[in-house]
Amino acid sequence: GQQVMQIPQYQHVQEGEDFTTYCNSSTTLSNIQWYKQRPGGHPVFLIQLVKSGEVKKQKRLTFQFGEAKKNSSLHITATQTTDVGTYFCAGLRAGSARQLTFGSGTQLTVLP
Amino acid sequence: DAGVIQSPRHEVTEMGQEVTLRCKPISGHNSLFWYRQTMMRGLELLIYFNNNVPIDDSGMPEDRFSAKMPNASFSTLKIQPSEPRDSAVYFCASRAGTSGSSYNEQFFGPGTRLTVL
Numbered sequence: 001g002q003q004v005m006q007i008p009q010y011q012h013v014q015e016g017e018d019f020t021t022y023c024n025s026s027t028t029l030s031n032i033q034w035y036k037q038r039p040g041g042h043p044v045f046l047i048q049l050v051k052s053g054e055v056k057k058q059k060r061l062t063f064q065f066g067e068a069k070k071n072s073s074l075h076i077t078a079t080q081t082t083d084v085g086t087y088f089c090a091g092l093r094a095g096s097a098r099q100l101t102f103g104s105g106t107q108l109t110v111l112p
Numbered sequence: 113d114a115g116v117i118q119s120p121r122h123e124v125t126e127m128g129q130e131v132t133l134r135c136k137p138i139s140g141h142n143s144l145f146w147y148r149q150t151m152m153r154g155l156e157l158l159i160y161f162n163n164n165v166p167i168d169d170s171g172m173p174e175d176r177f178s179a180k181m182p183n184a185s186f187s188t189l190k191i192q193p194s195e196p197r198d199s200a201v202y203f204c205a206s207r208a209g210t211s212g213s214s215y216n217e218q219f220f221g222p223g224t225r226l227t228v229l
Contacts, residue, residue, distance in 0.1 A: 031215045042203055043155070045217035088155065092215050099145065099168065100218065104154045 004091045006103035014111050019076040021106035023089035030094040032065055032072045037105070038085040069094070079110045114138075116221035118204050124227045130192040133224045136185055137206030145218060146179055146189050147203040155203075161187065194228045201225050 003026040013019050023032065031050050035043040047056055049065035049072060056063045062075045072089055086107045090100040117136040125131055137144050145160040159169040161181045169179070176195070181187040191198055205218040 033215075033217060042220040042223050043205075043218075044220070048215070048217065099157055099160050100215070102155045102157070 135204030
């Protein structure tokens with residue numbers, strides 16, 4: 001079955017430092033979504049990427065979808081304490097209209 | 113819009129007891145998902161429904177777990193009998209229908225934190 005791997009599992013950064021999490025799929029994806037889960041909260045949708053090589057930005061967050069549509073990344077510039085949480089990628093397998101497969105998540109801690 | 117509603121928010125029960133988790137999806141959404149989240153296994157999809165029909169239940173751990181969606185506005189996840197290893201946060205999520213090449217986002221409920229002693 002489809003597997004979606006995320007690295008790193010944990011990341012501690014000093015406030016103001018940059019942060020990147022990487023997502024890799026064993027199969028080609030049609031779409032990839034990113035979610036953020038604050039401590040004690042529930043996953044909240046951030047963004048969706050559909051096109052090969054697509055890059056989207058949300059303020060300090062930059063999302064990329066690989067050319068082969070098998071990997072993606074989320075980069076946060078100048079982290080703030082409000083960025084704390086777990087970031088999940090979720091991929092939809094190409095040719096499938098079924099459900100998303102969530103990655104294992106990257107737990108980000110931002111030290112003030 | 114109230115979002116996805118789950119109840120109870122917290123449940124503490126003893127091993128062997130029946131547990132029923134409830135979910136009300138966002139009105140108009142036609143897909144509903146049940147997830148389980150633990151530190152060890154992360155976020156796992158248990159089952160999902162499309163237009164009230166179970167489409168994929170391959171994630172349901174074993175026969176002790178069952179899920180129903182009697183109508184578009186209500187779903188239950190039942191564990192009978194419960195075991196300590198079932199302790200986790202259970203999320204319900206709903207999604208509007210797909211459109212073209214896009215796949216609409218999932219909206220998660222606040223979750224039910226289940227503890228089985």
